[in-house]
Amino acid sequence: MNIVILTGAGISAESGVPTFRASDGLWCGHRVEDVATPQGYAADPALVQDFYNQRRRQLAEVQPNAAHYALADLAARWEGNFMLVTQNVDDLHDRAHETSPPAPGFELIHMHGELLKARCSRSGLVSDWPGDMAADEPSLDHPHGRMRPHIVWFGEMPLHMDRIETALAACDLFVSIGTSGAVYPAAGFVQAARHAGARTVEINLEPTQGADLFDEGVYGPATETVPSFFN
Ligand code: BJW
Numbered sequence: 001m002n003i004v005i006l007t008g009a010g011i012s013a014e015s016g017v018p019t020f021r022a023s024d025g026l027w028c029g030h031r032v033e034d035v036a037t038p039q040g041y042a043a044d045p046a047l048v049q050d051f052y053n054q055r056r057r058q059l060a061e062v063q064p065n066a067a068h069y070a071l072a073d074l075a076a077r078w079e080g081n082f083m084l085v086t087q088n089v090d091d092l093h094d095r096a097h098e099t100s101p102p103a104p105g106f107e108l109i110h111m112h113g114e115l116l117k118a119r120c121s122r123s124g125l126v127s128d129w130p131g132d133m134a135a136d137e138p139s140l141d142h143p144h145g146r147m148r149p150h151i152v153w154f155g156e157m158p159l160h161m162d163r164i165e166t167a168l169a170a171c172d173l174f175v176s177i178g179t180s181g182a183v184y185p186a187a188g189f190v191q192a193a194r195h196a197g198a199r200t201v202e203i204n205l206e207p208t209q210g211a212d213l214f215d216e217g218v219y220g221p222a223t224e225t226v227p228s229f230f231n
Pocket of ligand 1: 007008009010011013014019020021022032036087088089112151152153154155156157158161177178179180181182183184185203204205206208220221222223
């Protein structure tokens, strides 16, 4: 049996990482549009680099929670294919898997990029984040390139879409955890999974705007619902 699990900010919320669409519409004091678009970066690269540098520092203060560990445990014992697609740019899934090595059919995909990586704007080469980056720092691998955060901003193509679409077309179970379903193409994965004939489940604090698209809903904090669902 093949599983695809999509995670969003809600799975990291109880670790202390803020979600994006809280009631005040602000995200760490910023409008998402001011920092998470190529236009926002072009207008004020220093603000955007500083914003991501702050979030990288926050990562050092948070730990994976019971929901991340429950998925790592599933990845260690699942004998079929298991693709874990996260929209999160934190490294909490990665850290949870360090303690229990995943089975061979497992794959973790960061479709919106990773906070702890940087990318050359010219060559596309991805490298580890080198420490606090200044605005538009020159790239080491390309003479005319600049290092930018390895983050997928609005209007940019999410990463590894071909692999994700292939997995969705062959999945038997699709579970969406802690995501509002407000951002595409991730919000459309449930329809692709349904088309493949998969059982579809939403796990969230509360039903989302797309809850009717799922066969089942499981509601409550991820640190409780995720371990009990996959137990
Ligand atoms: C809990 C919980 C607990 C809380 N337990 N649950 C019009 C129509 C359709 C599409 C578009 C449109 N106009 C523009 C578009 C496209 C656009 C888009 O979708 N815009 C929408 C705003 C409409 N999308 C794009 O531009 C994407 N690219 C693209 O489409 O390329 C073209 C393409 C064509 C064909 C095929 C494929 C592609 C790129 C999107 C990039 C998103 N980037 C961001 C920021 C980067 C990361 C960063 O800086 O940190 O990614 S935006 C932000 O939203 C971030 C997130 O990954 C993403 C999703 O948010 P998420 O994770 O769902 O968080 P929240 O806060 O929304 O929800 C949290 C949930 O958790 C809530 O439901 C809570 O209830 C729950 N929760 N505590 C369980 N304890």
